[in-house]
Amino acid sequence: MRIMETIILDLDTGIDDALALAAALANAERVSIAGISTTFGNVSTRTSVRNTCALLHHFSRHDIPVVMGKEGCGNNIYVASQFQYCIHGENGIGNVILQSFNDSESKDDIVSFYNKILAEHNGNVTLITTGPLTNLAFYMKKSRSHLFFKKIISMAGCIKTKGNITPYAEANIYKDAEAASYVFSHTDKLTLLPLDVTQTLFLEKDESLKWNDEIYRQMTDYYIAFHGGEHCFIHDPSTIAYLLHPEYFMTEKIKISVTTDGEEKGQMNISHDDSYINAARSCNREAVVKFLTDSWMRIFS
Numbered sequence: 001m002r003i004m005e006t007i008i009l010d011l012d013t014g015i016d017d018a019l020a021l022a023a024a025l026a027n028a029e030r031v032s033i034a035g036i037s038t039t040f041g042n043v044s045t046r047t048s049v050r051n052t053c054a055l056l057h058h059f060s061r062h063d064i065p066v067v068m069g070k071e072g073c074g075n076n077i078y079v080a081s082q083f084q085y086c087i088h089g090e091n092g093i094g095n096v097i098l099q100s101f102n103d104s105e106s107k108d109d110i111v112s113f114y115n116k117i118l119a120e121h122n123g124n125v126t127l128i129t130t131g132p133l134t135n136l137a138f139y140m141k142k143s144r145s146h147l148f149f150k151k152i153i154s155m156a157g158c159i160k161t162k163g164n165i166t167p168y169a170e171a172n173i174y175k176d177a178e179a180a181s182y183v184f185s186h187t188d189k190l191t192l193l194p195l196d197v198t199q200t201l202f203l204e205k206d207e208s209l210k211w212n213d214e215i216y217r218q219m220t221d222y223y224i225a226f227h228g229g230e231h232c233f234i235h236d237p238s239t240i241a242y243l244l245h246p247e248y249f250m251t252e253k254i255k256i257s258v259t260t261d262g263e264e265k266g267q268m269n270i271s272h273d274d275s276y277i278n279a280a281r282s283c284n285r286e287a288v289v290k291f292l293t294d295s296w297m298r299i300f301s
């Protein structure tokens with residue numbers, strides 16, 4: 001019998017986060033989403049709450065609680081840049097208008113939200129992050145619970161590949177380099193899916209054109225247009241592929257320190273001594289893309 005994976009998603013809900021959510025929901029017989037926390041990056045944390053609740057409404061999944069996470073680094077409230085608007089649209093979901101709905105919003109703070117879910121499942125919970133690691137670092141510093149996530153899977157970083165926000169840094173690391181630095185040196189539960197892997201994974205426009213879900217087709221069209229019109233990267237959804245099919249990925253244990261300021265802010269410096277982060281270095285591209293496109297075809301048909 002296959003094991004049911006209980007997960008919390010930590011999303012900065014732009015278009016590829018929305019595609020990751022759909023991939024998780026499409027595999028409901030193997031994945032149970034216990035909750036979603038929201039962060040900033042593609043959009044502000046507040047917009048991420050709105051988009052996440054609206055998408056859950058779209059799927060009639062008001063049973064999944066959504067919590068508002070940290071709104072920026074320290075006391076600074078993050079505001080999405082013009083560049084982010086170009087990638088994900090002004091509302092983060094390709095300017096597609098979705099009915100807003102906030103019945104799913106939890107009034108908990110992030111620490112109580114995670115602790116409650118961890119206690120309900122006796123720690124048997126995987127955290128999946130597709131934005132900056134701010135909420136996780138905050139939780140690790142503040143929680144007094146003896147329970148912790150069984151696994152953490154994060155789309156973040158670049159190892160040999162050039163960054164996507166500066167030549168040195170991938171956006172999720174850059175936007176809270178201190179959080180990434182803290183997480184990388186305080187847990188051995190984390191598997192990282194860096195740009196080196198996610199930039200080898202493409203969703204072709206021909207594939208998304210087959211979907212019957214108008215909302216997702218329009219959203220994905222917007223994202224594909226930004227990427228040049230033929231296909232888009234599958235960054236965030238790769239986390240769901242790793243959750244259910246880790247055998248499709250080749251990983252290596254490494255130690256990562258993060259440059260936290262200056263021109264090279266967000267750069268990951270890799271060594272192999274005391275290595276405890278599991279980083280994907282390559283994957284079976286065909287198998288990963290097939291798993292995800294089959295998942296989307298199921299949920300969008």
Ligand SMILES: [Ca+2]
Pocket residue numbers: 011012013014016017041042130131236
């Ligand atoms: Ca994201």
